[in-house]
Amino acid sequence: MVTNENTQGKAYDRKKISRSDYSELALAKTTYSGIAVDKKKILRKPTKTISGVAPLTVVLPFRACDHGTCTFCPTHHGVPQSYTPLSPAIMRARMLNYRPARQVEARLKAFEKMGHPTDKVELIILGGTFLQYPKKFKYHFIKSCYDALNASAEGKLSSDLEEAKKINETARHRCVAMCIEIRPDNCSESEIKEMLDYGCTRVELGIQMPDDKIYRMVNRGHTVKDVIEATRRLKDSGFKIGYHIMPGLPGSSIPRDLEMFSEIFSNDDFKPDQLKLYPCQVIKGAELEEDFYEGKYKPYTEDETKNILIKMVERVPEYCRVMRMMREIPPVYVIAGLKRIDLRTEVEKELKMKVESHRINEIRMREIGFAKTDDYNTHIKFIEYSASKGREFFIQAVNKEGVLFGLARLRFPDADNVFIDELKGAAVVRELHVYGRALNLGVKSELATQHSGLGKELMKKAEEIAKKNGFKKIAVISGVGVRRYYTDKMGYKLIRHYMIKEL
Numbered sequence: 001m002v003t004n005e006n007t008q009g010k011a012y013d014r015k016k017i018s019r020s021d022y023s024e025l026a027l028a029k030t031t032y033s034g035i036a037v038d039k040k041k042i043l044r045k046p047t048k049t050i051s052g053v054a055p056l057t058v059v060l061p062f063r064a065c066d067h068g069t070c071t072f073c074p075t076h077h078g079v080p081q082s083y084t085p086l087s088p089a090i091m092r093a094r095m096l097n098y099r100p101a102r103q104v105e106a107r108l109k110a111f112e113k114m115g116h117p118t119d120k121v122e123l124i125i126l127g128g129t130f131l132q133y134p135k136k137f138k139y140h141f142i143k144s145c146y147d148a149l150n151a152s153a154e155g156k157l158s159s160d161l162e163e164a165k166k167i168n169e170t171a172r173h174r175c176v177a178m179c180i181e182i183r184p185d186n187c188s189e190s191e192i193k194e195m196l197d198y199g200c201t202r203v204e205l206g207i208q209m210p211d212d213k214i215y216r217m218v219n220r221g222h223t224v225k226d227v228i229e230a231t232r233r234l235k236d237s238g239f240k241i242g243y244h245i246m247p248g249l250p251g252s253s254i255p256r257d258l259e260m261f262s263e264i265f266s267n268d269d270f271k272p273d274q275l276k277l278y279p280c281q282v283i284k285g286a287e288l289e290e291d292f293y294e295g296k297y298k299p300y301t302e303d304e305t306k307n308i309l310i311k312m313v314e315r316v317p318e319y320c321r322v323m324r325m326m327r328e329i330p331p332v333y334v335i336a337g338l339k340r341i342d343l344r345t346e347v348e349k350e351l352k353m354k355v356e357s358h359r360i361n362e363i364r365m366r367e368i369g370f371a372k373t374d375d376y377n378t379h380i381k382f383i384e385y386s387a388s389k390g391r392e393f394f395i396q397a398v399n400k401e402g403v404l405f406g407l408a409r410l411r412f413p414d415a416d417n418v419f420i421d422e423l424k425g426a427a428v429v430r431e432l433h434v435y436g437r438a439l440n441l442g443v444k445s446e447l448a449t450q451h452s453g454l455g456k457e458l459m460k461k462a463e464e465i466a467k468k469n470g471f472k473k474i475a476v477i478s479g480v481g482v483r484r485y486y487t488d489k490m491g492y493k494l495i496r497h498y499m500i501k502e503l
Protein backbone atom coordinates (compact mmCIF):
# COMPACT_ATOMS: atom_id res chain seq x y z
CA MET A 1 0.00 0.00 0.00
CA VAL A 2 2.24 2.70 -1.25
CA THR A 3 2.15 6.06 -2.93
CA ASN A 4 5.34 7.66 -4.20
CA GLU A 5 6.40 11.24 -4.53
CA ASN A 6 9.76 12.81 -5.11
CA THR A 7 9.22 16.53 -5.50
CA GLN A 8 11.27 18.88 -3.43
CA GLY A 9 11.19 22.63 -3.39
CA LYS A 10 14.76 23.13 -4.63
CA ALA A 11 15.87 26.50 -5.94
CA TYR A 12 15.10 27.02 -9.60
CA ASP A 13 18.10 26.58 -11.89
CA ARG A 14 17.73 28.51 -15.18
CA LYS A 15 20.16 26.24 -17.06
CA LYS A 16 18.04 23.22 -16.33
CA ILE A 17 14.81 24.32 -18.00
CA SER A 18 13.55 21.49 -20.15
CA ARG A 19 11.47 21.76 -23.31
CA SER A 20 8.32 20.88 -21.43
CA ASP A 21 9.12 23.56 -18.86
CA TYR A 22 9.26 26.13 -21.67
CA SER A 23 5.86 25.07 -22.91
CA GLU A 24 4.52 25.87 -19.45
CA LEU A 25 5.55 29.50 -19.84
CA ALA A 26 2.37 29.97 -21.83
CA LEU A 27 0.36 29.13 -18.74
CA ALA A 28 2.40 31.45 -16.54
CA LYS A 29 1.37 34.31 -18.81
CA THR A 30 -2.30 33.97 -17.92
CA THR A 31 -3.92 36.44 -15.56
CA TYR A 32 -5.90 35.89 -12.36
CA SER A 33 -9.13 37.68 -13.17
CA GLY A 34 -7.31 40.87 -14.05
CA ILE A 35 -4.32 40.52 -11.71
CA ALA A 36 -1.10 40.00 -13.63
CA VAL A 37 0.79 36.81 -12.84
CA ASP A 38 4.57 36.81 -12.39
CA LYS A 39 5.71 36.00 -15.91
CA LYS A 40 9.06 34.72 -14.69
CA LYS A 41 7.39 32.00 -12.67
CA ILE A 42 8.24 28.70 -14.32
CA LEU A 43 6.30 25.55 -13.56
CA ARG A 44 8.57 22.75 -12.40
CA LYS A 45 7.57 19.06 -12.68
CA PRO A 46 4.53 19.93 -14.83
CA THR A 47 3.04 16.43 -14.69
CA LYS A 48 2.43 16.87 -10.93
CA THR A 49 -0.76 18.83 -11.57
CA ILE A 50 -1.44 17.73 -15.15
CA SER A 51 -4.61 15.91 -14.10
CA GLY A 52 -6.10 19.07 -12.65
CA VAL A 53 -5.45 18.78 -8.91
CA ALA A 54 -2.36 19.15 -6.71
CA PRO A 55 -1.67 15.83 -4.89
CA LEU A 56 -0.59 16.55 -1.32
CA THR A 57 0.85 13.56 0.53
CA VAL A 58 0.87 13.36 4.32
CA VAL A 59 2.82 10.49 5.89
CA LEU A 60 1.86 8.53 9.00
CA PRO A 61 4.32 7.55 11.72
CA PHE A 62 5.20 3.86 12.09
CA ARG A 63 2.60 1.41 13.33
CA ALA A 64 2.83 -2.35 12.73
CA CYS A 65 -0.15 -3.81 10.88
CA ASP A 66 -2.50 -5.85 13.10
CA HIS A 67 -2.21 -9.08 11.08
CA GLY A 68 1.61 -9.20 11.15
CA THR A 69 3.80 -8.36 8.17
CA CYS A 70 3.43 -9.34 4.53
CA THR A 71 6.61 -11.10 3.44
CA PHE A 72 7.39 -8.57 0.68
CA CYS A 73 6.89 -5.54 2.94
CA PRO A 74 9.97 -3.86 4.44
CA THR A 75 10.11 -2.83 8.09
CA HIS A 76 12.60 -0.14 9.16
CA HIS A 77 12.98 1.58 12.48
CA GLY A 78 11.19 4.91 12.72
CA VAL A 79 9.71 4.62 9.22
CA PRO A 80 6.11 3.76 8.31
CA GLN A 81 5.49 0.11 7.42
CA SER A 82 6.36 -0.70 3.78
CA TYR A 83 8.67 2.32 3.31
CA THR A 84 12.42 2.79 3.45
CA PRO A 85 14.28 5.56 5.27
CA LEU A 86 15.63 7.23 2.13
CA SER A 87 12.33 7.65 0.27
CA PRO A 88 11.98 11.42 -0.29
CA ALA A 89 8.43 11.58 1.12
CA ILE A 90 9.57 9.76 4.26
CA MET A 91 12.65 11.92 4.76
CA ARG A 92 10.51 15.04 4.57
CA ALA A 93 7.95 13.66 7.02
CA ARG A 94 10.62 12.49 9.48
CA MET A 95 12.17 15.95 9.54
CA LEU A 96 8.78 17.28 10.60
CA ASN A 97 8.26 14.55 13.19
CA TYR A 98 5.30 13.24 11.13
CA ARG A 99 3.22 16.17 12.38
CA PRO A 100 0.31 16.43 9.92
CA ALA A 101 -0.17 20.21 9.94
CA ARG A 102 3.52 20.89 9.41
CA GLN A 103 3.63 18.38 6.55
CA VAL A 104 0.68 20.09 4.84
CA GLU A 105 2.25 23.54 5.28
CA ALA A 106 5.59 22.34 3.92
CA ARG A 107 4.02 20.68 0.86
CA LEU A 108 1.92 23.74 0.07
CA LYS A 109 5.03 25.90 0.19
CA ALA A 110 6.95 23.45 -2.00
CA PHE A 111 4.16 23.35 -4.61
CA GLU A 112 3.96 27.13 -4.68
CA LYS A 113 7.72 27.43 -5.04
CA MET A 114 7.53 25.11 -8.04
CA GLY A 115 4.81 27.25 -9.61
CA HIS A 116 1.93 24.80 -9.10
CA PRO A 117 -1.50 26.13 -8.16
CA THR A 118 -2.64 24.92 -4.74
CA ASP A 119 -6.29 25.98 -4.69
CA LYS A 120 -7.44 22.44 -5.37
CA VAL A 121 -5.69 19.78 -3.36
CA GLU A 122 -6.09 16.03 -3.10
CA LEU A 123 -5.00 14.96 0.37
CA ILE A 124 -3.31 11.54 0.29
CA ILE A 125 -2.76 9.75 3.60
CA LEU A 126 0.19 7.43 3.18
CA GLY A 127 2.01 4.72 5.15
CA GLY A 128 0.83 1.71 7.14
CA THR A 129 -2.87 0.98 7.55
CA PHE A 130 -4.54 4.22 8.62
CA LEU A 131 -7.81 2.75 9.84
CA GLN A 132 -5.96 0.57 12.36
CA TYR A 133 -4.52 3.57 14.23
CA PRO A 134 -6.24 4.67 17.48
CA LYS A 135 -9.46 6.59 16.87
CA LYS A 136 -8.31 9.74 18.69
CA PHE A 137 -5.11 9.81 16.66
CA LYS A 138 -6.99 9.47 13.36
CA TYR A 139 -9.46 12.28 14.07
CA HIS A 140 -6.67 14.57 15.27
CA PHE A 141 -4.55 13.72 12.21
CA ILE A 142 -7.28 14.53 9.69
CA LYS A 143 -8.50 17.63 11.55
CA SER A 144 -4.93 18.96 11.65
CA CYS A 145 -4.61 18.51 7.88
CA TYR A 146 -7.79 20.54 7.30
CA ASP A 147 -6.69 23.15 9.85
CA ALA A 148 -3.39 23.56 8.00
CA LEU A 149 -5.18 23.96 4.65
CA ASN A 150 -7.54 26.49 6.26
CA ALA A 151 -4.99 28.35 8.36
CA SER A 152 -2.67 29.21 5.51
CA ALA A 153 -5.52 31.09 3.87
CA GLU A 154 -7.54 32.53 6.72
CA GLY A 155 -5.69 31.96 9.99
CA LYS A 156 -8.69 30.02 11.32
CA LEU A 157 -8.45 27.02 13.62
CA SER A 158 -11.46 24.80 14.20
CA SER A 159 -12.84 23.34 17.40
CA ASP A 160 -13.65 19.97 15.84
CA LEU A 161 -13.42 18.01 12.59
CA GLU A 162 -16.86 19.03 11.34
CA GLU A 163 -15.99 22.69 11.75
CA ALA A 164 -12.62 22.18 10.04
CA LYS A 165 -14.42 20.65 7.04
CA LYS A 166 -16.95 23.48 6.96
CA ILE A 167 -14.20 26.13 6.93
CA ASN A 168 -12.45 24.29 4.13
CA GLU A 169 -15.50 24.64 1.85
CA THR A 170 -14.43 28.24 1.17
CA ALA A 171 -10.73 28.16 2.08
CA ARG A 172 -8.05 29.13 -0.39
CA HIS A 173 -6.58 25.61 -0.33
CA ARG A 174 -9.64 23.43 -0.77
CA CYS A 175 -9.55 19.71 -0.22
CA VAL A 176 -11.32 18.56 -3.39
CA ALA A 177 -10.55 14.89 -2.79
CA MET A 178 -9.07 12.68 -0.10
CA CYS A 179 -7.44 9.30 -0.52
CA ILE A 180 -6.77 6.72 2.17
CA GLU A 181 -4.83 3.50 1.57
CA ILE A 182 -6.42 0.55 3.33
CA ARG A 183 -6.51 -3.22 3.50
CA PRO A 184 -9.54 -5.07 2.10
CA ASP A 185 -10.30 -6.43 5.59
CA ASN A 186 -10.61 -2.86 6.94
CA CYS A 187 -13.72 -2.05 4.94
CA SER A 188 -16.61 -2.92 7.22
CA GLU A 189 -19.75 -0.76 7.10
CA SER A 190 -18.61 1.16 10.20
CA GLU A 191 -15.11 1.70 8.80
CA ILE A 192 -16.59 3.07 5.57
CA LYS A 193 -18.78 5.46 7.59
CA GLU A 194 -15.69 6.55 9.50
CA MET A 195 -13.91 7.39 6.24
CA LEU A 196 -16.92 9.44 5.16
CA ASP A 197 -16.61 11.39 8.44
CA TYR A 198 -13.07 12.33 7.41
CA GLY A 199 -14.19 13.57 4.00
CA CYS A 200 -12.54 10.69 2.15
CA THR A 201 -13.60 10.19 -1.49
CA ARG A 202 -11.09 7.68 -2.84
CA VAL A 203 -9.65 4.47 -1.46
CA GLU A 204 -6.61 2.48 -2.52
CA LEU A 205 -6.86 -1.19 -1.67
CA GLY A 206 -3.80 -3.42 -1.40
CA ILE A 207 -4.94 -6.37 -3.53
CA GLN A 208 -1.59 -7.62 -4.92
CA MET A 209 -3.15 -10.60 -6.77
CA PRO A 210 -6.56 -12.05 -5.90
CA ASP A 211 -5.55 -15.61 -5.00
CA ASP A 212 -6.01 -17.17 -1.54
CA LYS A 213 -3.04 -19.50 -2.01
CA ILE A 214 -0.73 -16.58 -2.72
CA TYR A 215 -2.27 -14.57 0.13
CA ARG A 216 -1.37 -17.39 2.52
CA MET A 217 2.15 -17.68 1.12
CA VAL A 218 2.89 -13.97 1.60
CA ASN A 219 1.05 -13.65 4.92
CA ARG A 220 -1.49 -11.14 3.66
CA GLY A 221 -3.90 -11.99 6.45
CA HIS A 222 -7.04 -11.49 4.34
CA THR A 223 -8.90 -13.44 1.66
CA VAL A 224 -10.26 -12.89 -1.85
CA LYS A 225 -13.72 -12.76 -0.26
CA ASP A 226 -12.58 -9.69 1.72
CA VAL A 227 -11.50 -8.06 -1.55
CA ILE A 228 -14.86 -8.73 -3.20
CA GLU A 229 -16.89 -7.46 -0.26
CA ALA A 230 -14.72 -4.38 0.27
CA THR A 231 -14.98 -3.49 -3.43
CA ARG A 232 -18.78 -3.77 -3.39
CA ARG A 233 -19.30 -1.85 -0.14
CA LEU A 234 -16.99 0.94 -1.26
CA LYS A 235 -18.64 1.28 -4.68
CA ASP A 236 -22.10 1.22 -3.14
CA SER A 237 -21.01 4.10 -0.87
CA GLY A 238 -19.76 6.11 -3.84
CA PHE A 239 -16.01 5.73 -3.36
CA LYS A 240 -13.59 5.69 -6.25
CA ILE A 241 -11.44 2.56 -5.94
CA GLY A 242 -7.84 1.91 -6.85
CA TYR A 243 -6.19 -1.50 -6.62
CA HIS A 244 -2.49 -2.02 -5.88
CA ILE A 245 -1.42 -4.92 -8.06
CA MET A 246 1.81 -6.85 -7.55
CA PRO A 247 2.92 -9.24 -10.30
CA GLY A 248 5.76 -11.66 -9.52
CA LEU A 249 4.73 -12.66 -5.99
CA PRO A 250 5.87 -16.00 -4.51
CA GLY A 251 3.60 -18.76 -5.78
CA SER A 252 2.77 -16.95 -9.02
CA SER A 253 4.20 -16.98 -12.54
CA ILE A 254 3.89 -14.79 -15.64
CA PRO A 255 0.98 -16.80 -17.14
CA ARG A 256 -0.80 -16.95 -13.76
CA ASP A 257 -0.31 -13.20 -13.18
CA LEU A 258 -1.77 -12.40 -16.59
CA GLU A 259 -4.66 -14.78 -16.02
CA MET A 260 -5.49 -13.13 -12.68
CA PHE A 261 -5.05 -9.67 -14.14
CA SER A 262 -7.54 -10.46 -16.91
CA GLU A 263 -9.95 -11.78 -14.31
CA ILE A 264 -9.83 -8.46 -12.46
CA PHE A 265 -11.65 -6.95 -15.43
CA SER A 266 -13.72 -9.89 -16.64
CA ASN A 267 -15.15 -10.80 -13.23
CA ASP A 268 -17.87 -8.43 -11.98
CA ASP A 269 -16.60 -8.85 -8.41
CA PHE A 270 -13.55 -6.68 -9.08
CA LYS A 271 -13.43 -4.01 -11.85
CA PRO A 272 -11.50 -1.19 -10.10
CA ASP A 273 -11.42 2.41 -11.37
CA GLN A 274 -7.66 2.79 -11.00
CA LEU A 275 -4.53 0.69 -10.67
CA LYS A 276 -1.02 0.99 -9.34
CA LEU A 277 1.25 -1.66 -10.81
CA TYR A 278 4.06 -2.52 -8.42
CA PRO A 279 6.06 -5.58 -9.55
CA CYS A 280 7.45 -7.53 -6.60
CA GLN A 281 10.98 -6.61 -5.56
CA VAL A 282 13.17 -8.04 -2.83
CA ILE A 283 13.54 -5.10 -0.49
CA LYS A 284 15.98 -4.79 2.39
CA GLY A 285 14.16 -5.29 5.65
CA ALA A 286 11.46 -7.61 4.21
CA GLU A 287 11.07 -11.31 5.04
CA LEU A 288 11.37 -12.09 1.33
CA GLU A 289 15.06 -11.16 1.58
CA GLU A 290 15.79 -14.43 3.38
CA ASP A 291 13.76 -16.48 0.91
CA PHE A 292 15.78 -14.89 -1.86
CA TYR A 293 19.14 -15.68 -0.23
CA GLU A 294 17.99 -19.25 0.43
CA GLY A 295 17.08 -19.64 -3.25
CA LYS A 296 13.35 -20.03 -2.51
CA TYR A 297 12.27 -16.91 -4.39
CA LYS A 298 13.40 -15.15 -7.58
CA PRO A 299 11.85 -11.88 -8.85
CA TYR A 300 11.14 -11.20 -12.55
CA THR A 301 13.99 -9.87 -14.71
CA GLU A 302 13.88 -6.41 -16.31
CA ASP A 303 12.63 -7.80 -19.63
CA GLU A 304 10.02 -9.97 -17.94
CA THR A 305 8.82 -7.02 -15.86
CA LYS A 306 8.60 -4.71 -18.86
CA ASN A 307 6.75 -7.26 -20.96
CA ILE A 308 4.22 -8.12 -18.29
CA LEU A 309 3.50 -4.44 -17.65
CA ILE A 310 2.93 -3.85 -21.37
CA LYS A 311 0.56 -6.82 -21.54
CA MET A 312 -1.29 -5.61 -18.46
CA VAL A 313 -1.81 -2.07 -19.74
CA GLU A 314 -3.08 -3.49 -23.04
CA ARG A 315 -5.78 -5.33 -21.09
CA VAL A 316 -6.96 -2.30 -19.10
CA PRO A 317 -10.49 -1.27 -20.15
CA GLU A 318 -11.49 2.31 -20.96
CA TYR A 319 -12.97 2.99 -17.51
CA CYS A 320 -9.69 2.35 -15.67
CA ARG A 321 -6.61 4.54 -15.14
CA VAL A 322 -3.11 3.26 -14.39
CA MET A 323 -1.93 5.76 -11.81
CA ARG A 324 1.59 4.48 -11.39
CA MET A 325 4.03 1.74 -12.38
CA MET A 326 6.93 0.70 -10.14
CA ARG A 327 7.40 1.68 -6.53
CA GLU A 328 9.89 4.41 -5.91
CA ILE A 329 12.21 2.39 -3.70
CA PRO A 330 15.71 3.91 -3.50
CA PRO A 331 17.97 1.44 -5.41
CA VAL A 332 20.22 0.96 -2.37
CA TYR A 333 17.33 -0.89 -0.69
CA VAL A 334 16.55 -3.17 -3.62
CA ILE A 335 18.30 -6.50 -3.05
CA ALA A 336 16.88 -8.15 -6.18
CA GLY A 337 14.32 -7.28 -8.83
CA LEU A 338 14.09 -4.25 -11.01
CA LYS A 339 15.71 -1.11 -9.58
CA ARG A 340 14.53 1.26 -12.31
CA ILE A 341 11.70 3.52 -11.24
CA ASP A 342 11.44 5.12 -14.68
CA LEU A 343 10.26 1.97 -16.47
CA ARG A 344 6.87 3.50 -17.20
CA THR A 345 8.36 5.80 -19.84
CA GLU A 346 9.70 2.82 -21.76
CA VAL A 347 6.50 0.83 -21.33
CA GLU A 348 4.41 3.72 -22.64
CA LYS A 349 6.78 4.32 -25.56
CA GLU A 350 6.32 0.72 -26.69
CA LEU A 351 2.59 0.94 -26.15
CA LYS A 352 2.38 4.11 -28.25
CA MET A 353 4.18 2.33 -31.09
CA LYS A 354 1.48 -0.33 -30.92
CA VAL A 355 -1.33 2.22 -31.18
CA GLU A 356 -1.11 1.89 -34.96
CA SER A 357 -2.09 -1.76 -34.80
CA HIS A 358 -4.56 -1.70 -31.93
CA ARG A 359 -6.04 0.82 -29.55
CA ILE A 360 -4.91 1.39 -25.95
CA ASN A 361 -8.01 2.06 -23.88
CA GLU A 362 -6.40 2.93 -20.54
CA ILE A 363 -7.43 6.40 -19.33
CA ARG A 364 -4.09 8.11 -18.64
CA MET A 365 -2.77 7.49 -22.14
CA ARG A 366 -5.93 9.05 -23.58
CA GLU A 367 -6.33 12.07 -21.30
CA ILE A 368 -5.62 15.60 -22.44
CA GLY A 369 -2.29 16.68 -21.07
CA PHE A 370 -0.64 13.29 -21.59
CA ALA A 371 -2.30 12.85 -25.02
CA LYS A 372 -1.65 15.68 -27.47
CA THR A 373 -4.31 17.14 -29.76
CA ASP A 374 -5.34 20.36 -31.48
CA ASP A 375 -8.99 19.35 -31.56
CA TYR A 376 -10.82 20.77 -28.52
CA ASN A 377 -14.33 19.91 -29.76
CA THR A 378 -15.82 17.35 -27.44
CA HIS A 379 -18.91 15.21 -27.36
CA ILE A 380 -20.32 13.12 -24.52
CA LYS A 381 -20.54 9.35 -24.77
CA PHE A 382 -20.93 6.55 -22.26
CA ILE A 383 -20.54 2.83 -21.75
CA GLU A 384 -22.51 0.67 -19.35
CA TYR A 385 -21.15 -2.36 -17.48
CA SER A 386 -22.11 -4.49 -14.51
CA ALA A 387 -19.86 -4.53 -11.45
CA SER A 388 -20.09 -5.61 -7.81
CA LYS A 389 -23.83 -6.40 -8.05
CA GLY A 390 -24.63 -2.97 -9.47
CA ARG A 391 -24.61 -1.16 -12.83
CA GLU A 392 -21.94 1.32 -13.75
CA PHE A 393 -22.09 4.07 -16.38
CA PHE A 394 -18.74 5.46 -17.47
CA ILE A 395 -19.49 8.82 -19.07
CA GLN A 396 -16.76 10.55 -21.08
CA ALA A 397 -16.14 13.85 -22.83
CA VAL A 398 -13.92 13.02 -25.80
CA ASN A 399 -12.92 14.53 -29.14
CA LYS A 400 -13.05 12.71 -32.50
CA GLU A 401 -9.61 11.19 -31.90
CA GLY A 402 -10.79 9.75 -28.58
CA VAL A 403 -8.71 12.15 -26.45
CA LEU A 404 -10.37 12.35 -23.04
CA PHE A 405 -11.26 15.76 -21.54
CA GLY A 406 -13.44 14.69 -18.63
CA LEU A 407 -15.30 11.79 -17.10
CA ALA A 408 -18.05 10.88 -14.66
CA ARG A 409 -18.77 7.55 -12.98
CA LEU A 410 -22.42 6.87 -12.24
CA ARG A 411 -23.54 3.79 -10.28
CA PHE A 412 -26.88 2.15 -9.71
CA PRO A 413 -26.20 0.13 -6.55
CA ASP A 414 -28.10 -3.04 -5.77
CA ALA A 415 -30.85 -1.68 -3.46
CA ASP A 416 -30.49 -4.62 -1.03
CA ASN A 417 -26.86 -3.77 -0.34
CA VAL A 418 -27.10 -0.05 0.35
CA PHE A 419 -26.29 0.53 4.04
CA ILE A 420 -26.04 4.33 4.12
CA ASP A 421 -29.40 5.98 4.79
CA GLU A 422 -28.85 9.04 2.55
CA LEU A 423 -28.12 6.76 -0.40
CA LYS A 424 -31.29 4.68 -0.20
CA GLY A 425 -33.10 4.98 -3.53
CA ALA A 426 -30.33 7.10 -5.09
CA ALA A 427 -28.15 6.76 -8.14
CA VAL A 428 -24.59 7.56 -7.08
CA VAL A 429 -21.93 9.64 -8.85
CA ARG A 430 -18.61 8.21 -7.70
CA GLU A 431 -16.40 10.59 -9.65
CA LEU A 432 -16.54 13.76 -11.68
CA HIS A 433 -13.23 14.81 -13.17
CA VAL A 434 -12.38 17.37 -15.81
CA TYR A 435 -8.83 17.03 -17.05
CA GLY A 436 -6.32 19.71 -17.82
CA ARG A 437 -3.60 21.56 -15.99
CA ALA A 438 -4.66 22.60 -12.46
CA LEU A 439 -5.44 26.29 -12.36
CA ASN A 440 -6.21 28.47 -9.41
CA LEU A 441 -9.93 29.19 -9.18
CA GLY A 442 -10.97 31.96 -11.54
CA VAL A 443 -7.90 31.69 -13.78
CA LYS A 444 -8.63 31.47 -17.50
CA SER A 445 -6.35 29.83 -20.04
CA GLU A 446 -6.82 28.77 -23.62
CA LEU A 447 -5.02 25.55 -22.93
CA ALA A 448 -6.94 24.62 -19.81
CA THR A 449 -10.23 22.81 -19.77
CA GLN A 450 -10.86 22.98 -16.06
CA HIS A 451 -13.49 25.71 -16.07
CA SER A 452 -15.12 25.32 -19.44
CA GLY A 453 -18.45 23.85 -18.33
CA LEU A 454 -17.59 20.25 -19.12
CA GLY A 455 -18.26 19.25 -15.53
CA LYS A 456 -21.83 20.50 -15.85
CA GLU A 457 -22.34 18.66 -19.13
CA LEU A 458 -21.07 15.40 -17.63
CA MET A 459 -23.30 15.81 -14.56
CA LYS A 460 -26.31 16.58 -16.74
CA LYS A 461 -25.73 13.36 -18.63
CA ALA A 462 -25.47 11.43 -15.35
CA GLU A 463 -28.74 12.97 -14.11
CA GLU A 464 -30.44 12.20 -17.42
CA ILE A 465 -29.36 8.53 -17.33
CA ALA A 466 -30.46 8.19 -13.70
CA LYS A 467 -33.87 9.75 -14.41
CA LYS A 468 -34.44 7.62 -17.48
CA ASN A 469 -33.84 4.55 -15.33
CA GLY A 470 -36.46 5.54 -12.78
CA PHE A 471 -34.30 7.13 -10.08
CA LYS A 472 -35.89 10.03 -8.21
CA LYS A 473 -32.66 11.26 -6.64
CA ILE A 474 -28.97 11.39 -7.36
CA ALA A 475 -26.11 11.62 -4.83
CA VAL A 476 -22.49 12.64 -5.30
CA ILE A 477 -19.56 11.78 -3.06
CA SER A 478 -17.77 15.08 -2.98
CA GLY A 479 -14.54 16.37 -1.52
CA VAL A 480 -15.29 19.01 1.09
CA GLY A 481 -13.77 21.70 -1.12
CA VAL A 482 -16.11 21.00 -4.04
CA ARG A 483 -19.38 21.14 -2.12
CA ARG A 484 -20.00 24.77 -3.12
CA TYR A 485 -19.70 23.85 -6.79
CA TYR A 486 -22.63 21.46 -6.42
CA THR A 487 -24.78 23.80 -4.32
CA ASP A 488 -24.08 27.05 -6.20
CA LYS A 489 -23.90 25.75 -9.77
CA MET A 490 -25.82 22.49 -9.86
CA GLY A 491 -28.68 22.85 -7.38
CA TYR A 492 -27.53 20.09 -5.00
CA LYS A 493 -27.91 20.08 -1.20
CA LEU A 494 -25.50 18.70 1.37
CA ILE A 495 -27.18 15.86 3.26
CA ARG A 496 -24.73 14.49 5.81
CA HIS A 497 -21.74 13.40 3.67
CA TYR A 498 -23.25 13.55 0.19
CA MET A 499 -24.43 16.21 -2.25
CA ILE A 500 -27.98 15.22 -3.19
CA LYS A 501 -30.51 16.40 -5.73
CA GLU A 502 -34.12 15.32 -6.35
CA LEU A 503 -34.63 14.44 -10.00
Ligand code: SF4
Pocket residue numbers: 001065068069070073074081082128129183206
Ligand atom coordinates in the same frame (compact mmCIF):
# COMPACT_ATOMS: atom_id res chain seq x y z
S1 SF4 B 1 -0.75 -4.63 4.84
FE1 SF4 B 1 1.14 -5.75 4.39
S2 SF4 B 1 2.03 -4.54 2.71
FE2 SF4 B 1 0.53 -3.21 3.65
S3 SF4 B 1 1.71 -2.05 5.18
FE3 SF4 B 1 0.83 -3.85 6.27
S4 SF4 B 1 2.46 -5.37 6.17
FE4 SF4 B 1 2.96 -3.83 4.63
